Amino acid sequence: MYTEKVMDHFQNPRNVGEIEDADGVGEVGNVKCGDIMRIYLKVEDNVIKDIKFRTFGCGAAIATSSVITEMAVDKTIDEALELTNKQVAEELGGLPPVKMHCSNLAADALKTAIEDYKKNNK
């Protein structure tokens, strides 16, 4: 059902945890199945220097959280804002159709965290 890459990220998720003095934090909930994802950012010179996540959700939710942190790190916040669900799913080698909505969660959480950072630094 899941690709090897999904299972790898599920089993060995990168960047799990919190950042104590985060510059931005975003939390989103998934109406579809009730999952929750939170992303923490550390930003320097508009570049994401550190990123961590916590997720309550299925294997796909955990894997997409993990992979989006890898994709976002070292990107400028503008670049990071352009990451799409589709890219996340593709990076994982695809997701089962019923699980496509889980990748929304990751992209949305990242976006929310970046917006939080922007608000804090207005």
Place this chain on the structure above:
Amino acid sequence: MYTEKVMDHFQNPRNVGEIEDADGVGEVGNVKCGDIMRIYLKVEDNVIKDIKFRTFGCGAAIATSSVITEMAVDKTIDEALELTNKQVAEELGGLPPVKMHCSNLAADALKTAIEDYKKNNK
């Protein structure tokens, strides 16, 4: 489906054939499935001395024809008239429910043959 006795009478039917100068002949058709049975009698002193049959019908029809000839021979015509379907079926060790009507055929054919004899000898 059929008892051994049915199969024996089907395979080795007794008294198959015709009696050229029969004293009575009865032919009946079975509305239920279109079979035909004909019984020939030779009667002496009101006793059935010889009896033969021809049947177009299923295994049960042939077996009941055969067994009823055995049951009727050497009986007086009054005794023979008392033979019932039930007795015929019992003599064969029973018949499957869907085949009970076949035993009617035999008893009816015998009855018709006896009536024919009576008419001829009025």
Place this chain on the structure above:
Amino acid sequence: MKRVYLDHAATTPLHPSILDVMLPFYKELFGNPSSVHSFGREVKKHVDKARKQVAESINADLDEEIIFTSGGTEADNLAILGVAAALKEKGNHIITSSVEHHASLDTCDALAKEGYRVTRLSVDEHGVIDLEELKSAISKDTILITLMHANNEVGTVQPIEKVSKIAKEHDIYLHTDAVQSFGQIPVDVNQLGVDLLTISGHKIYGPKGIGALYVRKGTKLKNLAHGGGQENKIRPGTENVAGIVGLGKAAEMASNSVDEMQEVEKKRDRLIEGLLKMDDVKLNGHPEKRLPTNVNVSIEYIEGEALILSLDMEGIAASSGSACTSGSLDPSHVLMHMGLSHQTAHGSLRLTLGKGTTDEDIDYVLDRVPKIVERLRNMSPLYGK
């Protein structure tokens, strides 16, 4: 005692290599394909593979066009009742033939009782429908034509491709019951031009209790049963995994059988020829447009069940359209609709050959049948008058 099985239209023996592919699913691969864990996932893969095998064997465009059912009967019911329910706003008229298998015939009868209008096309002496009659039966209320590909009793093949052209012109769904034809003559859903097509495992050397309905993508079909999400929500219930895997293999083998069937056909012709040497015996069904395995003759003056039983005692398995075998009032509706008299239909004998039928089997049958027929005729009040 020699035993010769010539009732392959009733059921076929399971091919040993089909049993081989089924066995793992009765042993270590016992998981439920709906389960998330590996016991389930590994089984799911094999169900998917079987679906692909079936799809390819009938040249379906998509695997998901295959719905597994518990057999041909259920597939016919699902096709006919499912379309009727899905299109009941569109119309209430269904066209079928008078020589369908009971799985379709009785289902159409049930719809007729519910208020649907059902036209049962007549057939000619060979069992073929009339395309002109079909055309004139079509009305704006017609939602479905259901017509068997080949007949189970007399083996007559219907002109499905031509029916399909007519159905398409009028935008009417076409279902065909290919239970008997599949594995004997080419069955290609696109060439036939059908929207729905029924197959059954146990007629193609596969297991009993499994079948499939092909449903062309986009065809409106209502599920009859309710429950889990299996089979695209069209047919719920835990999958008969071993059966499905067996059907997959059987379908693959069936679609590769056309050559083998030419050999069978030669034996069939020899059998027909031999039987017709007896007096007052006549071939039922079409002389050419018939299945390569089917022999059906009427033998005058005798009754079918008695014949079947007598053959059985010689080890020969056959069947008959006699009323006495069915327990119903009338002999085979198929033979009656082909214009046979009640009595002639009563004395019909169906011998259906299989891949394993040998020339010796044919010789044996041709030796025994005339003797049995003579014996029964000598018992018959109809003979020799």
Place this chain on the structure above:
Amino acid sequence: MKRVYLDHAATTPLHPSILDVMLPFYKELFGNPSSVHSFGREVKKHVDKARKQVAESINADLDEEIIFTSGGTEADNLAILGVAAALKEKGNHIITSSVEHHASLDTCDALAKEGYRVTRLSVDEHGVIDLEELKSAISKDTILITLMHANNEVGTVQPIEKVSKIAKEHDIYLHTDAVQSFGQIPVDVNQLGVDLLTISGHKIYGPKGIGALYVRKGTKLKNLAHGGGQENKIRPGTENVAGIVGLGKAAEMASNSVDEMQEVEKKRDRLIEGLLKMDDVKLNGHPEKRLPTNVNVSIEYIEGEALILSLDMEGIAASSGSACTSGSLDPSHVLMHMGLSHQTAHGSLRLTLGKGTTDEDIDYVLDRVPKIVERLRNMSPLYGK
């Protein structure tokens, strides 16, 4: 890797001695039981024997009260739709519970859409219905009460005998789905006092794709499918002979399993005890009136599918009522109706033991689950706040 199968409520492995009795029907005994000849008759005998085995295993008075179906789902559909159709002149009200299996739940929903009135009884925190609520739901239109014997998710056993008394007083048919209870606790149609009862092969170490509906003599039931005269004309189609024979044997074994189940129950209790040692873990279902094989716990702060996948990677097969495993919006309707919050229901874990479950299996699970739970909790935004 060690593999521990604890999903016996999803499906059970086929017992080797059941496969043994099935195999001849995939080999030499391949005849169609409807055939008149010996190939058919010898098979028919075994179908009859299996019917007797099933009848005796549930203490039915007559063999003919058993109708073979393609599984539990079909049997539930047949019972509910069949009674509804047969009694539609009498009334249009059906009573069921809110925690039924989808095979009943969705079937009742379908009837509701057709205009039947359906009452879905609520359950208490343990999943048990309320007899007073049942009584007050009954009206003169009520034609059927359908209530599962034991629940597939939480193992809660319903008071069917008491329901039967109420049903009898009002002359209402009672159907129970005994798919999960059969083979685990006594299932006796006369003691339970039911008119219809569903069983399924693959939950009792028998094959998938076969089940049976018990129909008490005299019960009015309309067939759903049309075709041949098989199964007393209630369920047409060539019989899945191997499946039927397998079900016969499985039913016989199931009715003799009560002792074995006491051993299973001990292991279950040890498993429950071990799991409850973790923080924020709670048992779902009834503390006593539960199946001897069922463990269902809610583990706070984590989600079920992630848990199942993690367990799977350790070789442990389990299931969950999480929304994420079902692809639907809500977690298990059973857990929700028992009053669990969305989140708590989301983190449910079902482990169902089988006859082959060992003490080592339990030890292994009790070693792994806490580690996995800790790992997932550390990933969870809900934990430790």
